Amino acid sequence: MSSIKPKSSKSKPKEKADTLRIQKIQAGTVIDHITAGYALAVLQILGITGQEGDVLSIVMNVQSKRMGKKDIIKVEGREITADEINRIALVAPQATINIIRNYKIFSKMRIEVPDEIIGIVRCENPSCITNNERGIKSHFGVVDRSPVTLRCFYCKRISHHEHLIEQLQGKS
Amino acid sequence: MSLKVKNLISIADLSTKEIIMILDLADKMEPIAHSEKPSKLLSGKILSTLFYEPSTRTRLSFESAMARLGGSSITVADVGASSVAKGESLADTIRTVDNYADVIVLRHPQEGAAQWAAEVSRVPIINAGDGAGRHPTQTLLDLSTIRRSQGRLKDLNIAVLGDLRFGRTVHSLSYAITRFTNRLYCIAPPGLELPNEIVMDLREQGKEIIMTRDLKGILPELDVLYVTRIQKERFPTPADYEKVRGVFRVEKSMLQDVKPNLDILHPLPRVDEIAPDVDETPYARYFKQMFHGVLVRMAILSLLLEANVR
Numbered sequence: 001m002s003s004i005k006p007k008s009s010k011s012k013p014k015e016k017a018d019t020l021r022i023q024k025i026q027a028g029t030v031i032d033h034i035t036a037g038y039a040l041a042v043l044q045i046l047g048i049t050g051q052e053g054d055v056l057s058i059v060m061n062v063q064s065k066r067m068g069k070k071d072i073i074k075v076e077g078r079e080i081t082a083d084e085i086n087r088i089a090l091v092a093p094q095a096t097i098n099i100i101r102n103y104k105i106f107s108k109m110r111i112e113v114p115d116e117i118i119g120i121v122r123c124e125n126p127s128c129i130t131n132n133e134r135g136i137k138s139h140f141g142v143v144d145r146s147p148v149t150l151r152c153f154y155c156k157r158i159s160h161h162e163h164l165i166e167q168l169q170g171k172s
Numbered sequence: 173m174s175l176k177v178k179n180l181i182s183i184a185d186l187s188t189k190e191i192i193m194i195l196d197l198a199d200k201m202e203p204i205a206h207s208e209k210p211s212k213l214l215s216g217k218i219l220s221t222l223f224y225e226p227s228t229r230t231r232l233s234f235e236s237a238m239a240r241l242g243g244s245s246i247t248v249a250d251v252g253a254s255s256v257a258k259g260e261s262l263a264d265t266i267r268t269v270d271n272y273a274d275v276i277v278l279r280h281p282q283e284g285a286a287q288w289a290a291e292v293s294r295v296p297i298i299n300a301g302d303g304a305g306r307h308p309t310q311t312l313l314d315l316s317t318i319r320r321s322q323g324r325l326k327d328l329n330i331a332v333l334g335d336l337r338f339g340r341t342v343h344s345l346s347y348a349i350t351r352f353t354n355r356l357y358c359i360a361p362p363g364l365e366l367p368n369e370i371v372m373d374l375r376e377q378g379k380e381i382i383m384t385r386d387l388k389g390i391l392p393e394l395d396v397l398y399v400t401r402i403q404k405e406r407f408p409t410p411a412d413y414e415k416v417r418g419v420f421r422v423e424k425s426m427l428q429d430v431k432p433n434l435d436i437l438h439p440l441p442r443v444d445e446i447a448p449d450v451d452e453t454p455y456a457r458y459f460k461q462m463f464h465g466v467l468v469r470m471a472i473l474s475l476l477l478e479a480n481v482r
Contacts, residue, residue, distance in 0.1 A: 127303045129284040134261050136288055151369075154284025155305055158369045 025055060028076040030098040031088070035147075036061050038092050039071035044169040045087050048075065067094060086120055089113050090148045090164050113145045121150075124163045128155040173197070175475050179290040179297045183308040183348045191348065195316050197471035197481060198464070204240050205466050213479045214243035220273035221247045222265070223300070224256070224280045229440060229462055230300045230309070234277050237469035241479070246272060263292045270294045275477055278302075296476040304338045304406065309472060310439055311344035313465040317457055318349075318396055320464065321435050325349070329393050331357035333420055334400035334445055336366040341439040342400055346370055355380040357394070359387050361419040364402070387420055392429045397422070397455075399438045399445050417444075424449040437461055 034042055039058050043049075050056055055076035064070035071092075079099050080088075088095055089111045097109040119137040123130050130138045130152070140150035140159065147161035173193065177185045186194070203209040219238040221231050235245040248254050256265060262280065266289045269276055278289050279300040286299030286306070301307040319325050330349055332342045336358055346366065350356055356374070358366050358381060371381050384390060391397070399422060407413040421444060422436065438446055438458040450456050474481045 125283060127281070127283050129262070129280075129282040129288045129302075132282050133263065133285075133288060135263060152284065154287045155282075155303075156369070157283070 023057070024103055025057075025074050025076045025100050026103055027101050028054070028074065028078050028099075029080045030100060031073045031075075031080075031092075032070070032096045032098065033064065033067060033094050034071035034073065034092040035094065036067070036069035036071055038165075039073050041091050041165050041169055042071075042073060042088055042095075045091060046075075046080065046084055048078075054078065085109065085111060086117075087168055090117070090121065091168060093146050093148055113142055113148055115142055116140065116153075117142060117150055121159070121164055121167050123152040123155060123157060124159045124167075125152065125155050125157040128152055128157065130154055173475065173481050174478060178476070179286075179293075179299075180308050180472060180476065181286045181290055181297065181299045182306045183311045183344045186308075188351050191312065191315065191351070194312055194468065194471045194475065195319055197474065198312075198316050198467040199320070201240075201467045201470040205237075205463070205470065207240075210242075211240060212242040213474055213481065214238060214241040214477055217243040217275070217477055217479075218273045219243060219245045219275050219277065219473065220269050221245060221277045221300075222251065222269060222279070223248075224251050224278075224285075225301065227279055227300065229465060230279065231277075233462070233465040234298075234300070234309075234469050234473075237466050237473055240466070241470055241474065243473070262289060266293045266297075275473065298472065298476065301340055304340050304343075306344050307340045308344055309465070309469055310341045311348045312472070313461060313468040314341070314345050314398070314437060314439070315348060316464040316468050317437060317461045318435065321457060321460075322395060322433060325352035328353050328395040329355065329357070330396040330398065331359055331387075331390060331394050332366075332398045332400070333359040333387065333422075335364045335402045335406075335416075336360040336400070337364040338403045338406040339400040339439075342366070342398070343370055345398060346374065350374055350377070350379045354378070355382065357382045357384060357390055359384055359390075359420060361402070361416040364416060387422075388426060391426060391434075392431065394434055395431060397434065397436045399436060399442070401438075401441065401443050401445060404443075421445055421447060422450055423447040424453055427453060427455060430455065 039060050057074040059072045061069050085097060093113045095111045098105045099107045117140040123138055130136050139153035143149050143151045150159045175190055204211045221234060223231055238245050270293045275296045277298045277300045278286050281303050283303040283305035285302045286297055290297040299306055299308055336342050374381050402417050404413045434455045435457045436455045440458055
């Protein structure tokens with residue numbers, strides 16, 4: 001669903017001295033441009049609790065030219081998967097994902113919320129056929145990208161951003 | 173004469189031109205529906221009605237429409253006693269029934285069920301109501317009634333009254349009628365207002381959606397008053413239902429200053445939202461509305477089964 005184009009790069013991650021708050025990682029993932037205030041939600045979606053023992057850096061509400069404010073997460077020792085990127089897209093639609101190997105950016109991906117979301121989240125309507133029938137995948141059209149708002153293809157009910165986050169965090 | 177769609181799931185699937193085409197064809201079906209002119213248009217074709225929720229009018233009118241056109245109907249008398257009771261999925265039921273029939277009319281308690289059925293069925297699916305969702309043939313018969321009585325659909329002052337939240341006929345009608353009119357009055361007891369997404373959709377289209385509780389105040393302006401039942405079965409407890417029951421009730425005494433062309437419609441069954449004394453007024457259209465249901469369903473069956481209609 002996301003536009004994932006691995007792009008080799010030998011350049012170092014761009015971090016100015018006055019904004020550098022967290023150390024570089026040797027290998028893992030940097031998730032940048034997370035909607036301000038949503039870093040913890042992203043971690044929850046990824047199932048990262050901090051008890052895994054890997055180095056984990058979180059910066060919240062730092063200044064961003066593009067977004068005003070943003071959050072950043074650096075996860076040592078873990079490269080996140082395409083499926084995980086899709087889930088993050090619903091919470092942080094402007095995020096960028098840098099896969100780091102040997103202190104350098106191995107690939108850079110920018111999340112793009114697609115036109116349709118299939119099988120990732122449930123419809124918030126308990127009477128929707130997708131919540132009651134075996135063998136049917138949830139299917140949404142994206143009506144708004146930031147914050148992400150979805151309309152169920154089957155029952156036409158709108159699922160709002162807050163509900164999607166709660167669901168992806170396993171709260172509902 | 174044909175439709176672009178292979179199924180009828182939502183009124184939104186039809187272009188305005190197709191809606192007019194269905195209404196025109198429905199008008200032509202009148203002599204056949206009155207037994208004045210026999211028809212073999214759908215001879216050899218079989219309709220299956222699959223109703224997971226109770227229905228009198230919709231089911232009978234589909235079966236009547238099919239019979240008038242020379243076709244036949246098969247039905248599951250009690251879905252609760254069928255394989256569904258053994259836990260069969262809707263998809264498997266549809267994949268079974270599509271071996272027996274040329275078209276399936278489905279009523280199901282869950283929203284989106286007809287769309288799902290259409291994805292797995294080899295024969296056309298007609299949505300006869302999916303939960304609080306859509307009910308396109310009811311909308312078409314409502315439009316047919318309005319057009320036949322008022323002579324047009326454009327520029328009419330229309331109000332919908334009653335359970336606008338759970339009443340699926342109102343949802344479909346609101347979308348459909350505003351293709352022809354720019355304003356819609358909505359009158360509902362607290363908590364039963366038209367769902368926000370529908371109001372948003374219509375307002376985005378530039379339509380004027382007027383929420384009011386002043387039924388008496390707007391009555392003299394109306395060409396059409398569309399009344400719906402407060403749906404007891406959609407309330408969590410009987411106490412919740414009693415709170416809103418009877419908040420709005422149309423009575424003959426309220427109709428002193430109305431326009432002479434006012435039509436009062438109701439998808440029926442009614443409980444107590446229209447007093448029986450309204451039945452004797454020239455404004456009561458709800459029983460005639462039922463006859464138009466047969467005409468519209470004859471037109472839809474003919475088009476979906478690609479009968480040679482002109």
